[in-house]
Amino acid sequence: MQTVSRNSAENLEIQARLDKQAARKKIFENLIPYVGLVFCLVFFSIVTKGLYLSAANLRNMIEQCFTMVIIAVGASFVYAQGNMDFSIGSACGVAQMVGGLLLVKLNVPIYIVVPVIMAVPVLSCLLVSLISAVFKVPVFIGSMCIRSLLAGLLTIGVSKAELIIPISDYPAFGSNVVKVITLIAVIAVGAYFFHFHRIGKWAKLIGGNRVTAAQAGIRVTRQIFLAYAILGLCVGIAAVFSMFRTGVVGAQAGSGIEFSMMLAIVLGGFPMSGGEKSRLVSAIVGAMTTMLLTNGLSIWGVDPNIIGGIKGVIFVVIIALTYDRSAGKLVS
Amino acid sequence: MNKNIFHKLLGVLKTLLLPVAVYVLFGLLSGGRTFNERAVTTALRTTVQPAIICYALLLGMSTGVMNFSAGAVVCCASIIGIGLSNMLGWGLPGFCFLAIVVALASNTLFGLLYNWLRVPGMVLSLGMLLFFEALPRMFFPGGGKIAQADAFLSRNPYCFYIMIVTAIIFYVLYNLTPFGHNLRAIGSNQGVALAAGLNLDKIKLLNSIIGGLFLGIAAILYMSSQGSLFCPSSMSSMTVMMDAFMGVFLGMLLSRWTDPSIAVFCGVLTMKIMSAGFIAVGLPQNWKDVVTGFFMLVVMAVSANATLPAKIRADKEFAAEAEKEYRQALQAQ
Numbered sequence: 001m002q003t004v005s006r007n008s009a010e011n012l013e014i015q016a017r018l019d020k021q022a023a024r025k026k027i028f029e030n031l032i033p034y035v036g037l038v039f040c041l042v043f044f045s046i047v048t049k050g051l052y053l054s055a056a057n058l059r060n061m062i063e064q065c066f067t068m069v070i071i072a073v074g075a076s077f078v079y080a081q082g083n084m085d086f087s088i089g090s091a092c093g094v095a096q097m098v099g100g101l102l103l104v105k106l107n108v109p110i111y112i113v114v115p116v117i118m119a120v121p122v123l124s125c126l127l128v129s130l131i132s133a134v135f136k137v138p139v140f141i142g143s144m145c146i147r148s149l150l151a152g153l154l155t156i157g158v159s160k161a162e163l164i165i166p167i168s169d170y171p172a173f174g175s176n177v178v179k180v181i182t183l184i185a186v187i188a189v190g191a192y193f194f195h196f197h198r199i200g201k202w203a204k205l206i207g208g209n210r211v212t213a214a215q216a217g218i219r220v221t222r223q224i225f226l227a228y229a230i231l232g233l234c235v236g237i238a239a240v241f242s243m244f245r246t247g248v249v250g251a252q253a254g255s256g257i258e259f260s261m262m263l264a265i266v267l268g269g270f271p272m273s274g275g276e277k278s279r280l281v282s283a284i285v286g287a288m289t290t291m292l293l294t295n296g297l298s299i300w301g302v303d304p305n306i307i308g309g310i311k312g313v314i315f316v317v318i319i320a321l322t323y324d325r326s327a328g329k330l331v332s
Numbered sequence: 333m334n335k336n337i338f339h340k341l342l343g344v345l346k347t348l349l350l351p352v353a354v355y356v357l358f359g360l361l362s363g364g365r366t367f368n369e370r371a372v373t374t375a376l377r378t379t380v381q382p383a384i385i386c387y388a389l390l391l392g393m394s395t396g397v398m399n400f401s402a403g404a405v406v407c408c409a410s411i412i413g414i415g416l417s418n419m420l421g422w423g424l425p426g427f428c429f430l431a432i433v434v435a436l437a438s439n440t441l442f443g444l445l446y447n448w449l450r451v452p453g454m455v456l457s458l459g460m461l462l463f464f465e466a467l468p469r470m471f472f473p474g475g476g477k478i479a480q481a482d483a484f485l486s487r488n489p490y491c492f493y494i495m496i497v498t499a500i501i502f503y504v505l506y507n508l509t510p511f512g513h514n515l516r517a518i519g520s521n522q523g524v525a526l527a528a529g530l531n532l533d534k535i536k537l538l539n540s541i542i543g544g545l546f547l548g549i550a551a552i553l554y555m556s557s558q559g560s561l562f563c564p565s566s567m568s569s570m571t572v573m574m575d576a577f578m579g580v581f582l583g584m585l586l587s588r589w590t591d592p593s594i595a596v597f598c599g600v601l602t603m604k605i606m607s608a609g610f611i612a613v614g615l616p617q618n619w620k621d622v623v624t625g626f627f628m629l630v631v632m633a634v635s636a637n638a639t640l641p642a643k644i645r646a647d648k649e650f651a652a653e654a655e656k657e658y659r660q661a662l663q664a665q
Binding site: 135137138144145147149150152153159252256262272306309310312313315 | 400445449450451454455456458460461462463465466467469470473565566567571574616618619620621622623625626629632633636637
């Protein structure tokens with residue numbers, strides 16, 4: 001067998017070339033989400049002949065992005081651990097239903113209704129984490145079951161009639177100033193906890209290697225509960241504003257949020273398996289891109305039900321481009 | 333009697349005990365309202381279609397692939413199959429043929445993408461679910477409708493003939509062919525199966541295609557039972573596979589006593605008796621999803637922890653033995 005011998009200069013050259021390739025790949029990976037965001041803006045502006053960037057639609061997009069970005073902040077903690085929650089859409093719907101029932105049917109004061117709305121998704125997310133962390137049921141399946149359960153509750157709650165919320169009585173929840181302040185506060189607090197606090201750092205460590213995290217003394221189960229509670233809280237905040245934005249709570253309330261969130265995570269370049277590459281900004285950019293995409297397709301005149309199919313195809317394509325294939329043929 | 337046959341029969345009886353016990357329980361709770369032939373036949377008839385979806389899911393899960401798009405494939409095959417058949421004037425035989433072809437094509441696409449992209453089946457199936465939900469809307473936006481005269485396959489006794497034939501096909505494929513053994517080998521340990529020379533890509537693709545055949549049969553029964561179907565959207569097709577999903581997990585629990593082809597049928601039957609039983613005791617129809625979700629959680633939790641008592645027992649025995657050895661060593665010193 002022929003042996004290949006290299007001197008140290010050649011080795012250094014090869015190493016330098018590999019480093020350069022890796023750096024280029026990293027820049028490419030980091031840039032792709034932003035390119036996607038800009039592409040959506042430019043493409044839909046052209047095909048809709050400027051309608052996409054009209055003042056009315058921009059307002060609409062900001063409203064849609066507001067909800068998704070808030071949920072994305074919470075979801076970052078859960079996805080960074082390599083977990084997910086497929087019940088957040090139904091939890092958001094049930095939270096709105098409970099809020100609507102308290103407000104409209106029972107005339108409960110708003111200062112009690114808002115915390116209750118926020119508490120419902122927290123409880124739901126904690127239930128998902130309990131099933132996953134304590135009962136060892138795969139989180140994907142566990143959250144699917146919770147989704148079915150909550151969707152049933154929502155259908156029962158609004159089966160007689162949709163709940164009409166008197167939004168004019170509560171102008172604060174429709175105020176753009178309140179929304180901007182809430183959004184900035186959620187992102188700022190989220191960024192602090194995700195990047196500078198042990199909650200975020202441990203979440204990434206758990207996503208990287210759960211066993212190592214446990215060996216390092218991190219109480220993994222407790223951290224999983226905490227991450228899900230943060231997600232629940234963010235879904236709760238989104239539910240409050242969604243309820244007062246739409247003014248109606250029906251059987252479709254919150255539907256589709258869970259998949260949009262997964263798409264956002266993928267589009268933003270946030271690793272599905274979590275770990276140290278997780279970045280909050282990726283989830284936020286992904287959430288914005290998802291909303292711009294949905295809105296753009298809708299303005300373009302695509303059938304709303306076909307949009308789901310297009311999102312599915314984009315999801316598969318992005319997953320195909322970004323998924324870590326180190327498992328090779330052993331993927332299941 | 334041969335001892336082996338006796339054990340197999342005993343296993344089947346043990347498996348049947350669960351649906352029978354649930355049936356008796358709900359019969360008593362409802363004041364005997366379900367103790368009649370009609371209720372039994374209805375429960376058995378409504379079990380057929382989800383049980384066939386179960387077989388498709390079970391094939392995938394044997395290799396560790398969870399396919400959430402199964403419900404969407406069933407809807408897609410039903411609507412496109414009946415739409416094309418009505419358009420071409422091919423009638424019921426055409427519908428059966430086209431529904432199976434569409435389901436086969438859909439699952440083949442899934443299998444090919446799975447092999448090509450190398451991403452987890454669970455994640456891929458989510459994207460495919462949305463795609464398969466949107467697909468029939470592109471060609472038949474109004475959904476599909478079967479002529480009343482053709483909608484008899486889901487009725488008694490035809491559905492039972494279909495069930496028996498499908499169960500036999502599944503039994504033979506799963507137990508008596510190299511394909512079935514390969515599936516179980518991959519399910520046990522993919523790495524070892526690969527090292528042993530199994531062609532994982534080929535087996536998984538074939539598995540997906542055969543799963544498509546079962547989904548195609550389920551699509552025929554689904555359209556026959558519903559009469560007309562709207563195009564699904566926003567993951568509403570998940571409800572089609574929810575019963576089957578639970579049946580698989582319950583069936584996997586029951587399969588310790590008997591063959592999976594019988595166990596999953598009993599699993600779905602149990603769920604169907606339970607759903608009908610809740611309505612019989614006065615629970616509104618709207619509560620079905622809540623009850624289904626709740627029972628699914630319980631079944632999953634039990635299924636995931638089925639080996640826990642044995643493990644705790646083994647750990648205790650191990651600890652007691654170690655303690656005994658330690659004491660003996662102390663005494664020897």
